[in-house]
Amino acid sequence: MxxxxxxxxxxxxxxxxxxxxxxxxxxxxxxxxxxxxxxxSVIEENAQTKPLKTSYVVQNLKGDAMETWYAWQPRDKIEIQIVGENNYPKEKIDAVKRAILSTETIEIDNKLVYKGDEGTSTYWIGWKGAVDYIREKRGIENSLDISFTDKDDADIIITLTNSKSGEGLSGVTNSMVNDEESTILRSFVTIYEADKLSNEHMEIIIRHEFGHVTGLAHSTAPEDLMYPVIQTPAPYISECDIDALLHLYTGGKTSQVICES
Ligand SMILES: [Zn+2]
Known part of the structure; x- marks a missing residue:
C-alpha cells in the first residue's frame, strides 16, 4: 500500500x-x-382536566371533629388494605400503589408551576420516596416498610367505590386520632366513582389523600398537590409538601402546608 x-x-x-x-x-x-x-403532555393533560375536589376529617375516639396537628408515632412498618381491589383493572390498582410506593422523582420546569422562568424543581411521585427522603434527612437509616395486606386491621384502609359522594368529592380521608397524644391511630381513605376515574386521576387523588394520611393539612398554594381542589399542572409531592412533613415530624406542631411561590 x-x-x-x-x-x-x-x-x-x-x-x-x-x-x-x-x-x-x-x-x-x-x-x-x-x-x-x-x-x-402529561402536565398539559392534567391542566386540562376538571379539578378534583377533596375533603378530609380528623376525629378523636369520641367522634368529635378535631382541628389541630396529628402525626403517626415513630414506626418502621405500615400496612395498607385496599377494599374493592378486585372490582377494578390491575392498572388502576397499580396507579394506587404507584402514588404510595414509588421512590422516583421528577423534575418540572418552574415556569409551568408559576415559580418564575428559571430552572426546575424536584417532585416525588410516591410517598415512600418522600418519606424515605425525610427519614434520611433525620438520620434514620432504614427505609419505611410499606406493605399491602388483606387484613382488616391494617393501619390504613383505602376503599374504592363506584358510588357518588353527596358533596361531589373525588376523595376523602378520615383519620382516627388520640387527641391526648396528638397521634394518628388509623386512616381511612375513600375514593368515589372509582370506575369513572382514569388511572392518571386515580394516582393523583391517592397521592393527595395520602398526604392527609401522613398528617398534612391543605396547602395555601393553588399550584400545590395539597391544595383542597387539585388543579395543579404538577400533581406530585412538592418540596413544599416535604418541608411541611419534615416540620410536622420534627416537633413543628403544625400540619399546615405553606408554600411560597
Ligand atoms: Zn384534601
Whole structure:
C-alpha cells in the first residue's frame, strides 16, 4: 500500500467515525426531546382536566371533629388494605400503589408551576420516596416498610367505590386520632366513582389523600398537590409538601402546608 492509499483509507475511517459521532449526538437529542415532550403532555393533560375536589376529617375516639396537628408515632412498618381491589383493572390498582410506593422523582420546569422562568424543581411521585427522603434527612437509616395486606386491621384502609359522594368529592380521608397524644391511630381513605376515574386521576387523588394520611393539612398554594381542589399542572409531592412533613415530624406542631411561590 503506498502512502496515498494509506492516507485515503485513514481519511475514510475518520469520515465514518465523524458520521457515527454525529449520529449518536442527534439520537441523544431526539431521546431528550421525546422525554421532555412526554412530561409536557402529561402536565398539559392534567391542566386540562376538571379539578378534583377533596375533603378530609380528623376525629378523636369520641367522634368529635378535631382541628389541630396529628402525626403517626415513630414506626418502621405500615400496612395498607385496599377494599374493592378486585372490582377494578390491575392498572388502576397499580396507579394506587404507584402514588404510595414509588421512590422516583421528577423534575418540572418552574415556569409551568408559576415559580418564575428559571430552572426546575424536584417532585416525588410516591410517598415512600418522600418519606424515605425525610427519614434520611433525620438520620434514620432504614427505609419505611410499606406493605399491602388483606387484613382488616391494617393501619390504613383505602376503599374504592363506584358510588357518588353527596358533596361531589373525588376523595376523602378520615383519620382516627388520640387527641391526648396528638397521634394518628388509623386512616381511612375513600375514593368515589372509582370506575369513572382514569388511572392518571386515580394516582393523583391517592397521592393527595395520602398526604392527609401522613398528617398534612391543605396547602395555601393553588399550584400545590395539597391544595383542597387539585388543579395543579404538577400533581406530585412538592418540596413544599416535604418541608411541611419534615416540620410536622420534627416537633413543628403544625400540619399546615405553606408554600411560597
Ligand atoms: Zn384534601
Amino acid at each position: 503506498d502512502d496515498y492509499t494509506k492516507l485515503k483509507k485513514s481519511l475514510r475511517n475518520m469520515q465514518i467515525l465523524i458520521i457515527i459521532v454525529i449520529g449518536l449526538v442527534v439520537f441523544g437529542f431526539a431521546l431528550d426531546f421525546l422525554a421532555v415532550q412526554k412530561t409536557v
